Structure formats: structure tokens, C-alpha cells
Amino acid sequence: MQWHHKDVDRIFSELKTSPRGLSSDEAAARLKQFGPNILIEKKKKSPFIMFLYQFRDFMILVLIVAAVISGFIGELSDTIAIVVIVVINAVIGFVQEYRAEKAMEALKKMAAPTATVLRDGQPGTAPASELVPGDLVVLEAGRIVPADMRLVETAHMKVEEAALTGESVPVEKHTEVLPDEDVPLGDRGNMAYKGTFVTSGRGMGVVAETAMKTEFGKIAAMLQEEEEVKTPLQKRMTIFGRKLALAVLVICAVVLGIGLLRGEPPMLMLLTAISLAVAAIPEALPAVITISLAIGAKKLIRQNALIRKLPAVETLGSVTYICSDKTGTLTLNRMTVEELYINGRIVHAGDFAPGEGEENAGRLLMMALALSNDAQAGNGGEILGDPTETALFDIAGRYGFNKAELEKRHRRVAEIPFDSDRKCMTTFHEWNSGFVSFTKGAMDILLEKSADMMLPEGRSAVDCCEIQRVNETMAVDGLRVLYIAMRRWDHLPEDMSHGNIEKELTLIGLVGMIDPPRKEAGEAVAMCRTAGIRTVMITGDHPVTARAIAEKLGILDGDGMAVVTGRELDQLSIEEFEERVEDIRVYARVAPEQKLKIVKALQEKGQYIAVTGDGVNDAPALKRADIGIAMGITGTDVSKEAAHMILLDDNFASIVKAVKEGRMIYDNIRKFIRYLLTTNSGEILTLFLAPVLGLPIPLLPIQILWINLITDGLPALALSAEPAEGDIMTRPPRHPQESIFSGGIGAHAIWVGLLMAGIVIFVQFWSIRSEISNWQTIVFTILCLTQLGHVLAIRSERQSLFRIGLFSNRYLLGAVLFTFLFQMATVYVPILNPIFKTEPLTLVELLFTLALSSIVFFAVELEKFFKRRKTAVSQAY
Ligand code: ATP
Numbered sequence: 001m002q003w004h005h006k007d008v009d010r011i012f013s014e015l016k017t018s019p020r021g022l023s024s025d026e027a028a029a030r031l032k033q034f035g036p037n038i039l040i041e042k043k044k045k046s047p048f049i050m051f052l053y054q055f056r057d058f059m060i061l062v063l064i065v066a067a068v069i070s071g072f073i074g075e076l077s078d079t080i081a082i083v084v085i086v087v088i089n090a091v092i093g094f095v096q097e098y099r100a101e102k103a104m105e106a107l108k109k110m111a112a113p114t115a116t117v118l119r120d121g122q123p124g125t126a127p128a129s130e131l132v133p134g135d136l137v138v139l140e141a142g143r144i145v146p147a148d149m150r151l152v153e154t155a156h157m158k159v160e161e162a163a164l165t166g167e168s169v170p171v172e173k174h175t176e177v178l179p180d181e182d183v184p185l186g187d188r189g190n191m192a193y194k195g196t197f198v199t200s201g202r203g204m205g206v207v208a209e210t211a212m213k214t215e216f217g218k219i220a221a222m223l224q225e226e227e228e229v230k231t232p233l234q235k236r237m238t239i240f241g242r243k244l245a246l247a248v249l250v251i252c253a254v255v256l257g258i259g260l261l262r263g264e265p266p267m268l269m270l271l272t273a274i275s276l277a278v279a280a281i282p283e284a285l286p287a288v289i290t291i292s293l294a295i296g297a298k299k300l301i302r303q304n305a306l307i308r309k310l311p312a313v314e315t316l317g318s319v320t321y322i323c324s325d326k327t328g329t330l331t332l333n334r335m336t337v338e339e340l341y342i343n344g345r346i347v348h349a350g351d352f353a354p355g356e357g358e359e360n361a362g363r364l365l366m367m368a369l370a371l372s373n374d375a376q377a378g379n380g381g382e383i384l385g386d387p388t389e390t391a392l393f394d395i396a397g398r399y400g401f402n403k404a405e406l407e408k409r410h411r412r413v414a415e416i417p418f419d420s421d422r423k424c425m426t427t428f429h430e431w432n433s434g435f436v437s438f439t440k441g442a443m444d445i446l447l448e449k450s451a452d453m454m455l456p457e458g459r460s461a462v463d464c465c466e467i468q469r470v471n472e473t474m475a476v477d478g479l480r481v482l483y484i485a486m487r488r489w490d491h492l493p494e495d496m497s498h499g500n501i502e503k504e505l506t507l508i509g510l511v512g513m514i515d516p517p518r519k520e521a522g523e524a525v526a527m528c529r530t531a532g533i534r535t536v537m538i539t540g541d542h543p544v545t546a547r548a549i550a551e552k553l554g555i556l557d558g559d560g561m562a563v564v565t566g567r568e569l570d571q572l573s574i575e576e577f578e579e580r581v582e583d584i585r586v587y588a589r590v591a592p593e594q595k596l597k598i599v600k601a602l603q604e605k606g607q608y609i610a611v612t613g614d615g616v617n618d619a620p621a622l623k624r625a626d627i628g629i630a631m632g633i634t635g636t637d638v639s640k641e642a643a644h645m646i647l648l649d650d651n652f653a654s655i656v657k658a659v660k661e662g663r664m665i666y667d668n669i670r671k672f673i674r675y676l677l678t679t680n681s682g683e684i685l686t687l688f689l690a691p692v693l694g695l696p697i698p699l700l701p702i703q704i705l706w707i708n709l710i711t712d713g714l715p716a717l718a719l720s721a722e723p724a725e726g727d728i729m730t731r732p733p734r735h736p737q738e739s740i741f742s743g744g745i746g747a748h749a750i751w752v753g754l755l756m757a758g759i760v761i762f763v764q765f766w767s768i769r770s771e772i773s774n775w776q777t778i779v780f781t782i783l784c785l786t787q788l789g790h791v792l793a794i795r796s797e798r799q800s801l802f803r804i805g806l807f808s809n810r811y812l813l814g815a816v817l818f819t820f821l822f823q824m825a826t827v828y829v830p831i832l833n834p835i836f837k838t839e840p841l842t843l844v845e846l847l848f849t850l851a852l853s854s855i856v857f858f859a860v861e862l863e864k865f866f867k868r869r870k871t872a873v874s875q876a877y
Contacts, residue, residue: 002181003148003150003191003208003209004150004177004178004183004188004190004191005177005178005179005180005181005183006150006177007177008150008152008175008206011150011152011206011208012206015133015134015206015207015208016134017134017135017136017206019136019152020118020120020121020136021117021118021119021120021121021135021136022119022132022134022135022136023119023120024119024120026134027119027130027132027134027135030132030133030134031130031132033132034132034133034210034211035211036129036130036211037128037129037130037131037132037146037147037210037211038129038211039211039212039216039217040211040212047094047098050094050097050098050101051090051091051094054089054090054091054093054094054097055086055090059274059277059278059281060086060278062274062277063082063086063271063274063275063277063278064082064083064086066270066271066274067079067082067083067271067701068083069267070267070268070270070271073267074267077834077835078271078701078702081702081835081836082271082275082701082702082705085702085705085706085709086278086705088709089708089709089713092713093287096288096291096717097287097291099291099294099295100290100291100294100295101294103294103295103297103298104294104297104310106298107297107298107301107306107307107308110301110306111306111308111640111646112127112128112129113127113128113144113146113637113640114126114127114128115127115128115131115137115138115143115146116137116138116140116143117131117135117136117137117138118135118136118137118138118204119135122379123138128146128147131146131147131207131210132207132210133207133208133209133210134206134207135147135206135207136152136204136205136206136207137149137204137205137206137207138202138203138204139157139192139198139202139203139204139205140198140202140636141198141199141200141201141202141417141419141615141616141636142197142198142614142615142616142635142636142637142638142639143197143198143636143637143638144195144196144197144637144638144641145159145192145193145194145195145196145197145198145205146194147194147207147208147209147210147214148191148192148193148194148207148208148209148210148213148214148215148216149191149192149193149205149206149207149208150190150191150205150206150208151173151174151175151190151191151192151203151204151205152175152204152205152206153175153203153204154173154174154175154201154202154203154204155201155202155203155414155415155417156172156200156201156202156415156416156417157172157173157198157200157201157202157203158170158171158172158173158198158199158200158201159171159173159192159196159197159198159199160196160197160198160199161185161186161193161196162196163195163196163216164185164186164193164195164196164215164216164219165185165186167186170199170200171186171189172189173189173190173192173201173203174189174190175190176189176190177190178190185215191208192205193214193215193216194209194210194214194215194216194217195214195216197616197637197638198616199616200417200419200616201417202417232311232314232315232736233289233293233314233669233740234286234289234290236739236740237285237286237289237673237740238286240285241281241282241285241286244281244282245281245282248276248277248280248281248680248684249277249281251276251280251684251688252273252274252276252277252280253273254688255269255272255273255276255687255688255691255697256269256270256272256273258691258692259272259273259691259697262691262696264696264697268700268701269697271701272687272697272699272700272701272704274701275701275702275704275705276683276684276687276704278705278708279680279683279704279705279707279708280680280683280684280708281680282676282677282680285673285676288672289669290310292665292668292669292672292720293310293311293313293314293665293669294310295720296313296661296662296665296720297310297313299661299665300313300658300661300662301648303654303657303658303661304632304647304648304649304651304654304657304658305645305646305647305648305654305655305657305658305661306632306645306646306647306648307644307645308640308643308644308645308646309644309645311644312627312644312645312662313662313665314662314665314666314669315608315626315627315662315736316610316627316645316658316659316661316662316663316665316666317659317662317663317665317666317667317733317734318608318626318733318734318735318736319533319608319609319610319626319627319659319733320532320533320534320607320608320609320733321533321534321535321536321602321607321608321609321610322528322533322534322535322536322609322610322611322612322652322655322656322659323536323537323538323595323598323599323602323609323610323611323612323625324535324536324537324538324611324612324652324655325537325538325539325612325613325614325631326537326538326539326541326546326549327515327539327540327541328387328614328631328633328634328650329521329612329631329647329650329651329652330517330518330521330537330549330553330555330652331515331516331517331518331521331549332515332516332517332518333387333515333634333650334387334515334516335387335388335390335391335480335513335514335515336349336391336513336514337349337391337392337394337395337511337512337513338479338512338513338514339474339479339511339512340352340365340509340510340511340512341470341474341509341510341511341512342361342362342365342508342509342510343361343362343454343455343456343509344455344456344466346470346473346474346512349395352399354366354399354400354401359454361454361455361456361508361509362509364454364486364508365484365508365509365511366395366396366399366401367396367401367406367410367438368438368440368484368486368508369392369393369395369396369401369440369484369511370392370393370396370397370401370402370403370406371403371406371407371410371412371427371429371438372425372426372427372438372439372440372484373385373389373392373393373396373403374386374389374418375389375390375392375393375403376403377393377403377404387515388480388482388513391513392440392482392511395511409430410429410430410431410436411429411430412427412428412429413428413429413430413435413492414427414428414492414496415427415428416496416498416501416502418441420540420591420592420615420617421591421592421593421617422441422445422498422502423441423442423445423540423589424439424440424441424442424445424446424483424502425439425440425441426438426439426498426501426502428489428492431488434488434489434490434491435488435489435490435491435492436486436487436488436489437486437487437489437501438484438485438486439484439485439486439487439501439502439505440482440483440484440485441482441483442482442483442540442542442589443467443468443471443481443482443483443510443542444471444542444589445483446483446485446502446505446507447462447464447467447468447483447507449485449502449503449504449505450462450485450504450505450506450507451504451505451506452506452507453467453506453507453508454506454507454508454509459506462507467507467510470510471510471542471544472544474510474512475542475544475545475548476544476548477512477514477548478514478515478517478545478548478549478552479512479513479514479545480512480513480514480515480541480542480545481510481511481512481513481542481545482510482511482513483507483510484507484508484509484510484511485505485506485507485508486505486506486508487501487504487505487506517549517552517553518651518652518653520651520652520653521553521651521652521653522552522553522554523653524652524653524655524656524657525553525554525555525652526554527656527660527729528656529554529557530729530730531656531659531660531729531730531731531732531733532731532732532733533656533659533733534582534585535553535555535585536555536584536585536586536587536598537549537550537553537555537585537586537587538587538590538595538598538611539586539587539588539589539590540589540590540591541588541589542588542589543563543565543586543588543589545588546563546586546588547563547586547588550563550585550586555585555586556585556586557585560583561583561584561585562580562583562584562585562586563584563585563586563587563588564580564584564586564587564588565587565588565589565590566587566588566589566590566591566594567589569587569590569594569597569598570594574601577597577601578601578604578605581598581601581602581605582602582605582607591617592613592615592617592618592621593617593620595611595613595618595621596620596621596624598611598621599611599621599624599625600624603624603626608626608733608736609625609626609627610625610626610627610628610629610655610659611625611627611628611629612629612630612631612647612652612655613628613629613630613631613635613639613642613643614630614631614634614635614636614639615636615638615639616636616638616639618630618639618642619638619639619641619642620642622639622642622643622644623642625644626736627644627645628642628643628644628645629643629644629645629646629647629655630642630643630645630646630647631646631647631650632646632647632648632649632650633648633649633650634650635650645658660724660728660729663724663728663729663734664722664723664724664725664728665720666734667722667724667725667728667797668719668720668721668722669720669740670740670743670745670797671719671722671794671795671797672716672719672720673740673741673745674745674748674749674794675715675716675719675790675791675794676712676716677745677746677749678748678749678752678753678756678790678794679711679712679787679790680749680753681749681750681752681753681754681756682752682753682755682756682757682760682783682786682787683704683707683708683783684753685753685754685756685757686698686699686756686757686760686761686783687699687704688757689757689761690757690760690761690764693761693765695761695764695765695768696768698760698761698764698776698779698783699776699779699780699783700776700837702835702836702837703776703780703836703837706784706826706836707780707783707784707787710784710819710822710823711784711787711788711791711819713819714815714818714819715787715788715791715812715815715816715819716791717815718809718811718812718814718815719791719795719812721809721811721812722795722809722812723808723809725796725797725798725799725804726799726804727798743797748860748863752790752856752859752860755855755856755859756783756786756787756790756856759782759786759852759853759855759856760779760782760783760786763775763778763779763782763852764779767779772845773839774838774839774840774841774845776837776838777827777838777839777840777841778841778845778848778849780826780836780838781823781827781841781849781853782849782852782853784819784823785820785823785849785850785853786853786855786856788816788819788820788853789853789854789855789856789857789860790856790857790860791812791816792806792812792816792857793856793857793860793861793864794860795809795812796864797864797867798864798867798868798871799864799868800861800864800865801861826838827839827840827841828840
């Protein structure tokens with residue numbers, strides 16, 4: 001279809017739609033006919049395949065084969081028991097992976113784009129996936145074009161089409177018909193294509209093609225090859241896992257060799273060695289980390305943080321700087337006009353009398369506020385639009401200047417939309433026999449462009465000192481000051497560039513608006529300080545306003561902390577800037593592009609940066625930052641696409657909550673790794689050292705697999721429910737390059753593993769010497785229960801269990817009790833005895849077993865005690 005070659009009327013009639021858009025019923029019917037506007041994704045693994053994948057591990061396959069062979073030549077019940085355990089293990093792995101996958105899907109769904117669409121003549125928001133041919137869609141700066149569209153309205157609209165054409169310079173769009181049918185995509189100026197994005201201006205398009213029929217859809221197959229990104233932790237764990245696997249295999253071979261030399265049955269020894277390999281190789285570690293991160297990401301939604309890129313969960317805890325936008329993030333973005341400066345006087349917004357007459361400044365000010373305004377009255381009387389705009393709309397309305405009414409006489413005929421680089425906007429209106437342009441925006445930008453100002457006695461040359469003084473007076477109270485100016489035109493100018501339009505202005509008046517700081521933001525800033533995180537405010541507002549707000553929030557927290565403006569920033573060389581960057585807490589009047597410079601300079605200083613952003617121009621900084629955070633409510637599609645995380649409530653406090661949650665998730669992954677490595681080390685050392693010391697192999701294959709199943713399963717999982725440790729937000733950020741094994745995890749795994757093996761081997765030696773027939777049951781139970789004592793002791797890295805309380809992680813307590821009961825079942829349930837080759841223990845034996853099993857718990861508590869004492873001593877000095 002050559003949509004670009006047809007005029008708008010023909011498009012409307014061919015697509016059976018109108019400038020009011022489709023009716024909701026028609027849209028629903030078309031959705032059924034055309035299907036959802038989504039690209040067909042690569043086929044996902046079905047749950048069954050996902051389950052089968054659990055067996056793809058080589059050692060597990062070897063184990064199954066060996067078990068089956070041994071079943072044929074020996075006892076079949078052994079084989080069945082081994083296979084059952086392996087299957088249960090796979091089920092646990094599958095359930096976890098499935099949960100993680102569902103969590104990721106839910107995250108994806110939440111991050112799915114929406115579109116502003118006109119249906120039944122009313123603008124509304126709909127998921128981009130529900131767009132159908134014939135829908136009228138509003139496009140604004142920052143929007144990703146949701147379908148292929150023929151444009152029917154444009155206002156300075158530029159679109160970046162690099163995704164389709166490779167051309168990264170935005171192209172200006174229009175609505176004119178293209179005479180040639182055969183025009184390359186990049187030259188179709190009246191079309192907007194799915195996957196490209198609007199960099200500036202506004203427009204409206206009628207959807208022509210959706211889903212796979214779009215140009216983007218046609219090449220989508222090529223884009224599907226996207227590799228899944230691995231988090232740094234996953235990468236490191238994969239490498240570590242491989243090395244460990246090799247070491248375990250060597251040990252297993254030694255165990256096998258010694259066993260054979262001792263004359264143990266070869267098949268039994270083979271099964272023992274393979275079971276040991278299966279139990280001790282932490283092959284699932286990278287997968288388990290992914291699962292923890294994915295489930296962590298889902299939990300983060302409760303803190304209003306939507307994770308787009310999984311590594312962000314892991315790295316949140318390393319953040320040392322949060323560079324946050326002011327408006328809406330640190331403040332409420334609820335603007336109210338407080339003061340006006342008009343006719344040479346500051347008046348309170350409530351005590352203002354606009355006055356009469358064509359040239360009356362008060363009246364003109366109100367007309368400018370109503371007309372040069374993009375807010376709209378909604379159906380229920382509410383005001384829709386950007387908070388700055390709605391505040392101005394509201395005050396004009398309160399004094400009887402109704403936008404819709406005024407527009408009947410003063411139609412808007414042209415405009416230069418607001419952009420945060422220019423910090424102003426201009427609209428043109430019919431005015432008697434000519435035209436008027438209203439320009440409103442930042443005082444320091446527009447003052448230079450003004451020729452005169454309105455005073456009661458008439459126009460006079462603009463008094464810069466007076467205006468700056470008024471601005472200062474308003475800004476020290478934290479007010480945002482807007483400068484409202486006008487210019488008369490006999491004809492509409494040909495050259496509509498802002499350079500030509502926004503000059504020789506006449507100042508009508510100033511408007512001072514308050515946007516109160518969020519209460520919880522102040523508390524969050526204070527929390528950041530104790531957590532070793534610095535808060536930096538970046539704003540387009542005036543430095544005086546910015547300073548006032550920063551002081552209220554406690555961001556300017558010490559001597560020598562500076563406020564720097566965008567202009568000053570431009571004048572600093574990179575070296576000079578890097579020298580000062582760590583002392584700057586507020587950046588005022590900065591253009592979004594300058595955020596990138598700030599992020600780079602801080603990174604150069606070795607800092608780990610989270611940065612917020614909402615506009616198109618914020619995207620490079622969001623991408624470059626260690627954690628780019630887009631705003632969920634006010635953020636553009638482009639910023640969301642570039643970000644690692646989306647803040648669903650736009651609230652600064654949620655970033656800090658997410659950091660806290662991120663630290664906790666990381667801590668819990670560390671605990672999990674500590675637990676798993678120590679458990680494995682205990683098992684492998686026991687099975688290695690016993691034969692080396694001349695004792696029989698302490699455990700049978702089924703017992704090894706059982707311990708692995710029950711101790712690696714529930715208790716390890718429950719560690720992820722561990723609540724945050726008390727010092728989580730009073731300790732400094734973790735260095736991003738810090739190894740996951742830091743803080744002595746490796747040493748811990750070895751010494752505790754040795755202790756476990758020592759206890760087990762001692763008991764084995766002693767029981768054999770004392771001719772206790774069920775020594776193997778005792779050894780089996782001790783090895784299992786020591787793991788439970790260990791998991792309780794490592795719930796906190798430093799605090800004693802008695803301090804954090806046994807009940808503060810009920811999941812873990814439940815898991816420990818469950819595992820204990822399961823183990824007791826293998827000992828006391830008669831039908832299980834032949835399967836696990838156990839015999840019931842007497843009460844004395846049981847008490848003896850329990851007492852010995854608790855040694856590990858107390859030993860680890862002692863380790864933590866010494867750690868705490870060491871810090872207390874070093875702090876005292
Ligand atoms: P943040 O603090 O989150 O960076 P900001 O709102 O301070 O955002 P911008 O929205 O870029 O930054 O606004 C910068 C300046 O542009 C404001 O200080 C104000 O002077 C001016 N401005 C903001 N909104 C409008 C508007 N709707 N019309 C005209 N000028 C505006």
C-alpha cells in the first residue's frame with residue numbers, strides 16, 4: 001500500500017475512519033479482525049521442555065545411566081530411589097525457573113508501551129498492542145511510534161528513524177501527499193513508522209498498518225536474535241562453577257580410586273562417586289542467581305521500581321551517587337501559582353484584579369496564560385496536561401479567562417512547542433486584523449530577548465535589574481518563575497524558526513509557582529547520607545529556586561557544597577569539572593544533554609551512578625549511567641526504553657527503597673552462595689577424607705543424593721526471604737567490582753566444611769570402634785542436621801541468631817523444621833529404612849546426634865562474635 005501517495009481524505013475513507021477516530025466498538029471489532037499490534041516473538045520453551053531441560057546436565061545423565069545399569073545387576077529399589085530423587089530435584093528446579101520466567105513476563109508486560117489514541121472523538125490511553133488500522137494516534141516528543149501511520153497533523157514534528165533507515169539525524173515530518181509512488185522509506189516525510197521515535201514537536205497520525213505488516217515487523221525476524229544479557233554475577237559464577245566442577249570431579253575420581261583399592265564393590269563405588277559429583281557440583285548456581293534476581297525484580301515492584309534490565313537488581317546496592325531530577329521526583333509536581341508580578345508590583349495570586357481594556361497588562365497576562373497553554377479541560381471538569389500548564393490554565397480560568405472561549409476569537413494558528421533546551425514555548429493567535437505571539441518560559445532566557453515591558457503608564461524599556469530582583473525575591477522562597485511575553489505581528493512570519501520568532505519581545509509579567517518538595521524525599525535524602533550515597537539534584541529551574549528546594553530537602557548538606565549552573569558547567573574544562581564534581585550537589589538551568597557530562601565525570605572519579613530522566617534528551621545519560629532510571633508517569637517512551645529501571649510513582653523515595661531492596665537481594669544471594677558452598681564442601685570433604693584416613697565410605701549414594709536434595713532445596717530457597725539486616729542502610733555501598741566471595745566466604749566454606757567432615761568422621765570412627773551397628777544412620781543424620789544448624793547461623797553475616805530472633809524468617813524456620821522431619825522420617829518410618837539403608841536410633845543416640853550436629857551452629861556463631869569484636873576494637877581506635 002502506498003499510503004504516502006494518498007491524500008488524507010482518501011486515507012480516511014479507505015480506512016473507514018474520521019478525524020474523530022474510530023468508535024470503541026469498531027476498534028474492538030477490528031482488533032479481532034487484525035489481531036494485536038505486536039511483533040510475533042520467538043517461540044518460548046514450553047513448560048514440558050523446560051522440565052526436560054532440568055536433565056540436560058551431563059552428570060545427572062551419567063548418574064541416571066549408572067543407576068539403571070546397577071539396577072540390572074544389583075538392587076532395583078536403589079535405582080528407583082535414585083531416579084525418584086533426581087526427578088524431585090528436577091521438579092524443584094523447574095518450579096523455580098518457571099516462577100522466574102513468569103516474574104520476567106509480568107515485568108515485561110508492565111513495561112509495555114501505551115499510546116494516546118482518539119476514539120469516539122475523545123483522547124485516551126490504550127496499550128499500543130490494541131491499536132488497529134484506522135485509529136487516530138497523537139504523537140509527542142519522546143513517543144515511540146506504535147504502528148505505521150500516515151500523518152494528518154504535524155507541528156514541528158521531527159522523527160528519528162535510525163531503527164529503520166540507519167539515519168540518526170531526525171527528519172522533519174509533514175502531512176503533504178508525495179507525488180511519487182516509489183519513494184524510499186527514509187524520504188516518506190508524511191509517514192511515521194513503528195519503532196521510530198518523535199524527538200521534538202507534536203503530530204497526529206492515522207494508523208495504516210499494525211503488527212507484522214509494519215515496516216518494522218517485516219524486518220523483525222532479523223531483530224529477534226537478541227542474546228540474553230548475563231549479569232556480571234552470573235558471568236563470574238559460570239566461570240567459578242566450571243573451575244569448581246573440575247576440582248570436584250578430580251576429588252570424585254580419587255574417592256573412586258581409593259574405594260576400589262580398598263576392595264569396595266566397583267558398581268557401588270561408581271555410583272557413590274557420581275552421586276557425589278551430582279551433589280557437590282554447583283551446576284545450578286548461575287541459574288539460581290538468575291532466579292533470585294528475577295524474583296527480586298518482581299519484589300521491587302512493591303517499591304514502585306520496575307526493572308527492565310536484570311543486572312540492575314544486582315548493582316543497585318553499589319550506587320554511590322543518585323543524580324535526580326527535581327520536578328516530580330524530589331518535588332510533588334503539583335504546581336500552584338502563588339504570586340504574580342504585573343504592572344511593576346508583586347501581588348498574591350489570590351488578590352489579583354485583571355482589569356479591563358485591550359492593552360491592560362493584567363488582562364493580557366491572563367489571556368496569555370489561557371491561550372498559550374497545552375492543558376485541556378477533561379469531561380469531568382478536571383484539567384489535563386503538564387502540571388505547569390494546568391496551574392496556569394487553572395489561574396486564568398479562576399479569573400474568567402476560559403481557554404476554549406478565548407480560542408473562538410483567537411485561534412491558535414502556529415506554535416513552537418516547549419523544549420527543555422530552549423526552556424520556553426511560543427504560540428501564535430489571531431488578534432483583530434493581525435496576529436499575536438505569546439512566549440512563556442525561563443526568565444533568564446527570555447529577558448535577553450525582550451525589548452520592552454508593560455507598566456501602568458505604558459510600555460517602557462525593560463528594566464533588567466528590577467526583573468532580576470523580582471525573580472530573586474520569588475525564587476528564594478522556592479518558587480518557579482515563568483516569564484510571560486508577547487509580540488504583535490501583521491502577518492504570520494515566513495521564517496518560523498525560534499531564532500526569528502522569540503526576540504524583540506514585550507514582557508507582560510512574571511508568574512511565581514510553588515511545587516512543594518515531597519515530604520518522604522527529605523527522609524530518603526537523609527537515609528542516603530547514612531548509607532554513604534550522595535544525592536545530587538539536577539534541574540532546569542533557576543539556581544536560586546533550586547538552592548531553596550535543595551536546602552529544604554537537606555541536599556546541600558555541608559560547607560563547600562556547590563550549586564552550579566548549566567552555563568558555568570559549559571565553561572569548565574573536563575579536567576576542571578572532574579576536580580570539582582564531587583563537591584557539587586545542585587545543577588541548575590542545565591540542559592538534559594549536560595546530564596551525560598555529569599554522569600561521565602562522576603564515573604571517571606570511580607563513582608557508581610544512578611541517574612533519573614524523563615525526556616528524549618535524557619536517553620544518552622540514562623544509558624550511560626550504571627543505573628538509568630526513567631519516570632513511569634511523566635517519562636517518555638524513549639527514556640523508558642533507554643533505562644535500566646522505571647520508577648512507577650516518579651518518587652525519589654522509591655529509588656532509595658529500591659537501593660535498600662537491592663542491597664538486601666544481593667546480601668541474600670551471598671548468604672545462599674555461602675550456604676551452598678559450605679554444604680557442598682562439607683559433603684565432599686567427608687567423602688574424600690574418610691577413605692583417605694582408612695575408614696569405609698561413610699555414605700551410600702542414595703544418602704548423598706538425599707542430603708543434597710533436602711538441604712539444598714527448601715532451606716536454601718528460604719534464605720531469599722531473609723529480611724534486611726539492621727545495618728543495611730548505615731553501611732557504605734558495596735564496591736561494584738567486589739567479589740561475591742569477599743568477606744571470607746571461601747575461607748568460611750573450607751573451615752566449616754572441614755569442621756563438618758571432622759565431626760562426621762570422628763563419629764564414624766568412634767561408632768565403628770564401639771561396634772555400634774547403625775553407625776551409618778548416625779553419620780547420615782549428623783551430616784544432614786549440621787547443614788540446618790549452619791543455615792540458621794548464617795542468616796546474618798555478623799549478628800547473632802539470638803539477636804535477630806529465630807522467628808524473623810518464618811520461611812526458613814519452617815524449612816528447617818520440615819527438613820528435620822523429613823530426615824527423621826528416613827530414620828523412623830519403617831518402610832523408608834530399607835530404601836535409605838537406615839535403622840531407627842535410640843533416644844540416647846538421637847540426643848547424641850543432635851548435640852554433635854549443633855556444634856557447627858555454635859562454631860559459626862563464635863566466628864560472628866569474633867568478627868563483631870574485631871570491628872568494635874578497630875572502631876575504638
Ligand atoms: P527537572 O527539574 O525535572 O529537570 P524541570 O521542570 O525543572 O525539570 P524543565 O521542564 O526542562 O525542567 O523546565 C525548565 C524550565 O523551562 C523551567 O524552569 C521553566 O522556566 C521553563 N518551563 C517549564 N515548563 C514550561 C512550560 N510548560 N512552558 C514554558 N516554560 C516552561
